[in-house]
Amino acid sequence: MKITVLEPLGVEKEKLEEIARPLIEKGHTLEIFEEKSTDIEELKRRVKDTNILVIANSPLKGEVIKAASDLEMISVAFTGVDHVDLDIAKENDILVSNAAGYSTPAVVELTFGLMIGILRNVVPLHKVTREGGTMEGFRQRELHGRTLGILGTGDIGGDVAKVAIAFGMKVIAFNRSENEELKNLGVEYMSMEDVFKTSDIVTIHLPLNDKTRGIVDQRYLNMLKKDAILINAARGPIIDNNALAKALNEEKISGSGIDVFDMEPPIPSDYPLLNAKNTVLTPHIAYASEEAMVRRAGIVFKNIEKFLEGNPQNVII
Known part of the structure; x- marks a missing residue:
């Protein structure tokens, strides 16, 4: 499975790779984008061949989801998911989970x-x-x-x-x-x-x-x-x-x-x-302590592990 982190999660890349190590050791691949993009075509390019997508709080429009023809799961590194086109995700049988409780x-x-x-x-x-x-x-x-x-x-x-x-x-x-x-x-x-x-x-x-x-x-x-x-x-x-x-x-x-x-x-x-x-x-900082960012990344990848095991957690749809 290819796992794509579409935007920064507030955790250094090395720390993120450490948290994702159990998945990497099982043969799954991890691609991390360290810069946000609001360009729809760029986002489509990033997701086109991924199976599992990780996002934070940037909007995820339906047309981007549709561009990921092999997408099976969206692991949202956030509590709220109102920035995700859930109708399109549901229409395409894509499971969506959140990171409830991290912040x-x-x-x-x-x-x-x-x-x-x-x-x-x-x-x-x-x-x-x-x-x-x-x-x-x-x-x-x-x-x-x-x-x-x-x-x-x-x-x-x-x-x-x-x-x-x-x-x-x-x-x-x-x-x-x-x-x-x-x-x-x-x-x-x-x-x-x-x-x-x-x-x-x-x-x-x-x-x-x-x-x-x-x-x-x-x-x-x-x-x-x-x-x-x-x-x-x-x-x-x-x-x-x-x-x-x-x-x-x-x-x-x-x-x-x-x-x-x-x-x-x-x-x-x-x-x-x-x-x-x-x-x-304050500029939307309530959730963003260093400790919360690490907790959030842990939940995000644990959600992916549970999904791959057939026992998904924190499921929204």
Whole structure:
């Protein structure tokens, strides 16, 4: 079998080859492309004779999948797979797996980093301190005692809840199903409307799909307290980001921490959130710790091993 890594996975080539060693020793071949490409014809060339394709978060269009006539599996080095044309993959009997769980610690940590960055005004005070200024005029607020609303209590949202409790926060949540372990820890489930109305901070940990796209719209933003903060380290299009920028600039909410957008960075200069008040922005880094990249590569190649053994894991379709 030929295995093609279509784009960089955030791990050095030598380390990647080490992780893939069990497959190589069984006679499978490994081709690694160390530069991303957005050129459709170049991508078609790269995949044309591969049997197993590894991608990260770059879009994989149907026409590229169709060009890989011998393709049997796509091992996605990411949790979400909304960037893959799943209809074409299914149509061509191609199994798609993901790397669920690899980034959980990294995303949880950045989520709280964004919260603290806003509450303690870390970013503006960094600049002020370098310019010889003081904290005068800047608020300093604590996580302790605040109510955190979590949208989505899967692995990441669930761990966010546990950390929040350790910080001394009250935790409320919205999810399709209720997690009994979290309820036993004191998490209270309620409607999405009540989460927005009650929370001091709302953090999003939902998947992106047809039901969640644009779900956090102006109506929900209007439910937030004026002193509330919104965090998104999940998927950008879950929020109506134009409405969010408007709410921030009109000071209808207190601040926002955003790691994901309606597109992958670099972000166009006219994108509204770039000029929104009291907003900490990061260029989609929540998942990207060094440790998470190694975990991710391990899962990706373990998925391939399991597929070749006839016992696939982390299967999406």
